[in-house]
Amino acid sequence: MLDFDIDKMLFTIPPENHDCREVRRILEEHPEVEFVSFVGIDMGGHDTDEKIPVRAFLEDMEKLLEHGVQTDGSSVALPMIADLGNAKVDIIPDKTVNWYVDYNYRNVCAKYGLPVGTLRIPSFLVHNETFECGSRSILRNALRYMKEELRRELREHPYVFRYIEGADSVDDIDDFVVTSATELEFWVRTPDDKGDREQLFIAQTLKEQYWKRTYGEVRTALEETLLILDKYGFGVEMGHKEVGGVKARMNNGGQYNHVMEQLEIDWKYTDAIQAADNENQVKYVVRDIFTRHGLDVTFMAKPFEGVAGSGEHTHIGLAARRKDGKLISLFAPRSMKEDFMSPVGFGALMGILKNYEVINPFISSSNDSLNRLKPGYEAPVCIVTSLGKAVDKPSRNRTVLVGLIRDVHNPMATRFELRAPNPKSNTYLVLATSYMAVMDGVKAVLEAEKTPKELEASLSKKYGEEDFYLEKDREYRSEEDVFEYYTEEEREKLFGRAPATVWENLEAFDRYPEKIEVFNRGNVLPNILFESYREQTLSQWKLELHDRLIPNTMGFIRSCRKRHTDEDFSDYDIKNWLEIDKIRHEIAKDTITDKSLLTQAKEALDARQYDRASALQLEIKRRVEELTALYTRYKKNLL
Structure with a gap:
């Protein structure tokens, strides 16, 4: 187990402690934190990292927190924006989110008996001092636009409050809370071991590994990881074996070798930007702890052909904070026993489904990601949802793209699970594009002033039926296993043909220009940023x-x-x-x-x-x- 006292370590500095005096006090109380790094996320989802000695940071802290540090266009992926001839990029700290301490568990300071830490400060990327151009600013702007538009639509269409429990008008609402969370799946193995695909497939088919007890170094590494993640305040809910893997073998020294296992770690939801930041830090902790135990970690979506890949199911929620401080779900209906969702909830789901062709390139942007999306591996290939066969029978259909998660006894749990992302998806852009699509659907529903029953009928429409918002020659809902119930030809006709390569995925941008316009609203994804992402x-x-x-x-x-x-x-x-x-x-x-x-x-x-x-x-x-x-x-x- 851990050979140092984690209770003495600093893990986060919350927003309320980001003034210079507090930051100085905290860092002086934790001398094991010896470096500071500003973390910007570029259009490729890569994060920056630099080592500023804490001494140098404290000497110039006011200036650094205000103006950040500078890099150039060759060190970040911002094509068509920052290049060698116009390369000035500043990394500006975000003072509204948690800052994390990233520990090097292989470098324990003898003086303090603790690992050496680096304070990682989530930051914005700014080109030529004025143009914010990274993934983080796109998500922030998407959330800002969504909240402003949602308030306006709720004010103009007050009918919707007949179907929302806990608020009678928009004047009851102080703020909107956009919540998200991800579920991280990953493979671990002893280095240089190559999996026997047949044995992996057989173990998967027989469900020999799913949710089974862990052993040896895998168990120790998983337990240490969960303990450390809890210290960050992520609210870890569980860690467990996933469907993939084979039984390890023990050598004469009592060590396990030929380790080849798939694991999953889940933690609680939070604000959307904070959720993306949390996930970024979780991956570093997972990799650091498992490699400390001699285990290689991969976050690839499809590291082994013929067996299950690794997903990162992304949860999307929307709540309102009343002026008295109470939270209410905007997706849940007034009566959980009469309707699946409120009009806002139906609109949000319909927005994602209708616009998914142009969301998909932001989710599945690599060869590896598309290798995972194949029929038969619990990975979605069809633009389709499942609500449940009745309001009292929640759906657990694992073959759909977006599932409705609801609990009759807990309206606040009402949310959507987007099943297509993988551990290497750029969560900032996944959430930004998804919430822009959410607002497109909500806007259409509220302006049409549709009831939950009418919206359920729209979502359940048959191929060839006209609808006020959804496309005529498509279906969007199935309560069946879409891989077993439909032939491949039927799936493509009803739900659309899934792209098989990155190029096919990118072609959606040219086929659906009217859907791209959804991202341009509020200048959230202006043309230069959109083209930069496409080029990257x-x-x-x-x-x-x-x-x-x-x-x-x-x-x-x-x-x-x-x-x-x-x-x-x-x-x-x-x-x-x-x-x-x-x-x-x-x-x-x-x-x-x-x-x-x-x-x-x-x-x-x-x-x-x-x-x-x-x-x-x-x-x-x-x-x-x-x-x-x-x-x-x-x-x-x-x-």
């Missing part, structure tokens, strides 16, 4: 495909070598090998007259033929999967 995502896809996935595929092709000898083989071995070698050559071997799939894909990327490159990426993936299955069959027949 496109560039990342091109570089990863060209310089990582294609070379890695070539390495795999070369590893699929002939294994049988001329003295020990069967006709079946020869048949298998001839099929394998044919596919190997098609994927990776050029001739004078024909170019391999890998070469064609690289040339398409170089020529900016992105439609062709995307199609080739899918063909390569299909052929590699075919090759993998054949090579596995071939090896199993060898003695």
